[in-house]
Amino acid sequence: MIAETPEIPYYAVIFTSLRTDGDNGYGAMADEMDELAKQQPGYLGIESARNELGITISYWRSLDDIKNWKANTRHLVAQKTGRDKWYEHYKVRICKVERDYEF
Amino acid sequence: MIAETPEIPYYAVIFTSLRTDGDNGYGAMADEMDELAKQQPGYLGIESARNELGITISYWRSLDDIKNWKANTRHLVAQKTGRDKWYEHYKVRICKVERDYEF
Numbered sequence: 001m002i003a004e005t006p007e008i009p010y011y012a013v014i015f016t017s018l019r020t021d022g023d024n025g026y027g028a029m030a031d032e033m034d035e036l037a038k039q040q041p042g043y044l045g046i047e048s049a050r051n052e053l054g055i056t057i058s059y060w061r062s063l064d065d066i067k068n069w070k071a072n073t074r075h076l077v078a079q080k081t082g083r084d085k086w087y088e089h090y091k092v093r094i095c096k097v098e099r100d101y102e103f
Numbered sequence: 104m105i106a107e108t109p110e111i112p113y114y115a116v117i118f119t120s121l122r123t124d125g126d127n128g129y130g131a132m133a134d135e136m137d138e139l140a141k142q143q144p145g146y147l148g149i150e151s152a153r154n155e156l157g158i159t160i161s162y163w164r165s166l167d168d169i170k171n172w173k174a175n176t177r178h179l180v181a182q183k184t185g186r187d188k189w190y191e192h193y194k195v196r197i198c199k200v201e202r203d204y205e206f
Contacts, residue, residue: 001156002119002194012198014115014160016105016150047119049152053104057117057158063201083206091105091205095115095198098166102194103186 002102003045003059010044010097011060017090019054026086029078040069059097066094105205106148108162113147113200116169120157120193129189132181143172162200169197 019026037043037058042065048056060066069075082090122129140146140161145168151159163169172178185193 002121002192005196012115012117012196014117014200016160018105047156047158049154049156049158051152051154053150053152055150055152055158055160057119087206089105089206092203093108093115093200094202095200097117097196097198099197100195103190103192 001047003047003057005044005059005097005100008097008100011063011066012095012097013058013060013066014093014095015054015056015058015090016093017054017056018052018088019050020086020088024085025081029081033075033078036072036074037069040072041065043069063094104150106150106160106162108147108200108203111200111203114163114166114169115198115200116161116163117196117198118157118159118161118193119196120159121155121191122153122157123189123191127188128184132184136178136181139175139177140172143175144168146172166197 034046037046042061044059044061046056046058048054060069137149140149145164147162147164149159149161151157163172
């Protein structure tokens with residue numbers, strides 16, 4: 001769903017990816033990471049969609065919160081397995097949300 | 104596909120949406136907007152995926168380029184029709200990409 005984020009400024013991590021074939025444990029780890037991310041300090045929400053291209057955007061209070069989540073031990077395992085097994089190619093973009101509006 | 108964006112900094116417009124039922128001319132206008140966006144000054148690329156939630160991220164050289172695209176006459180028609188017909192709810196976030204890396 002559309003994340004209910006607070007007043008600007010806050011931060012977004014855009015993760016765009018192309019998967020390899022097969023699940024290879026990806027689904028279970030993705031669910032675990034969704035749950036774990038929610039428990040981190042500064043977590044604000046997540047939005048996700050996938051066709052051929054997958055896009056996941058997580059929202060955070062600060063750059064330090066993003067850094068801490070990236071260094072989370074279990075998340076480091078997921079990142080390494082991602083490079084070894086699940087992703088053909090991915091790109092991560094760390095962004096400051098400077099303006100937002102909705103309808 | 105994953106957009107091949109230049110060196111940081113650049114800007115991202117995250118458009119997250121929930122559609123109404125039926126096409127109602129949406130597909131044709133979406134294709135037209137994709138084509139038209141590519142012709143705008145400062146356009147750097149686009150990434151898109153939709154399940155229940157739709158996410159489209161367009162990348163731009165500057166905030167002025169984003170402002171000009173938002174004010175484009177044909178795009179204004181699309182925005183209005185979007186609110187009238189195609190979208191239940193959407194959120195737009197304008198972001199400065201401060202760091203990126205890929206695998």
